[in-house]
Amino acid sequence: ADPSPLQDFCVADLDSSLYINGFPCKNPDNVSSQDFFANGFQQSPGEFNIFDVNVTRQDVHRFPGLNTLGLSMNRVVLKPGGLNAPHVHPLASELALVMDGKIFVGWVTTGNVFYWKILTSGELFVIPPGLVHFQLNIGHENARFFASFNSQNPGIQFAPLALFNSTPSIPDLVLSKAFQVNQSIIELIKSRFATVS
Ligand code: GLV
Numbered sequence: 001a002d003p004s005p006l007q008d009f010c011v012a013d014l015d016s017s018l019y020i021n022g023f024p025c026k027n028p029d030n031v032s033s034q035d036f037f038a039n040g041f042q043q044s045p046g047e048f049n050i051f052d053v054n055v056t057r058q059d060v061h062r063f064p065g066l067n068t069l070g071l072s073m074n075r076v077v078l079k080p081g082g083l084n085a086p087h088v089h090p091l092a093s094e095l096a097l098v099m100d101g102k103i104f105v106g107w108v109t110t111g112n113v114f115y116w117k118i119l120t121s122g123e124l125f126v127i128p129p130g131l132v133h134f135q136l137n138i139g140h141e142n143a144r145f146f147a148s149f150n151s152q153n154p155g156i157q158f159a160p161l162a163l164f165n166s167t168p169s170i171p172d173l174v175l176s177k178a179f180q181v182n183q184s185i186i187e188l189i190k191s192r193f194a195t196v197s
Pocket residue numbers: 055074076084094135147156
């Protein structure tokens with residue numbers, strides 16, 4: 001969860017050269033109605049990633065009016081079989097509403113207990129902050145949900161990419177020991193992500 005605001009609003013000045021926690025406020029004289037609206041979800045999803053998922057973010061970087069308000073939202077579209085791969089949001093809890101399709105949602109506690117459910121249209125799920133979670137489309141049509149976060153900038157770290165596609169690469173020796181397999185298997189997994197930017 002983000003810190004509380006100290007004023008009505010602080011529309012982000014994304015072009016400022018000041019580096020602070022969050023973004024500096026735009027001069028209120030230059031703030032207009034437009035700063036408090038965003039239409040990113042009117043656009044149809046662009047490219048799908050290697051996991052067959054498209055995530056449209058409406059966080060502070062795309063919606064400057066969210067700055068200091070501790071809120072943001074994503075739209076997630078998954079092709080049939082698409083997996084929003086295991087990931088964490090280091091800075092936020094997630095509350096999501098399923099709009100279309102049939103989604104297998106799961107998350108794991110710090111004690112490694114796995115909670116899961118299969119959800120359809122109209123159902124909600126919540127993911128506590130910082131825990132590993134995923135969504136898999138197990139239906140035959142595209143699935144879609146909207147996720148809200150208690151942060152203007154939830155952050156997202158995908159476990160497979162963090163471990164197998166970092167720059168520079170984590171040494172095979174480390175991953176080999178971590179996953180209890182030999183290094184050729186680690187090399188094989190890394191090669192699968194070689195084209196991901
Ligand atoms: C879904 O879990 C998302 O973070 O958008």
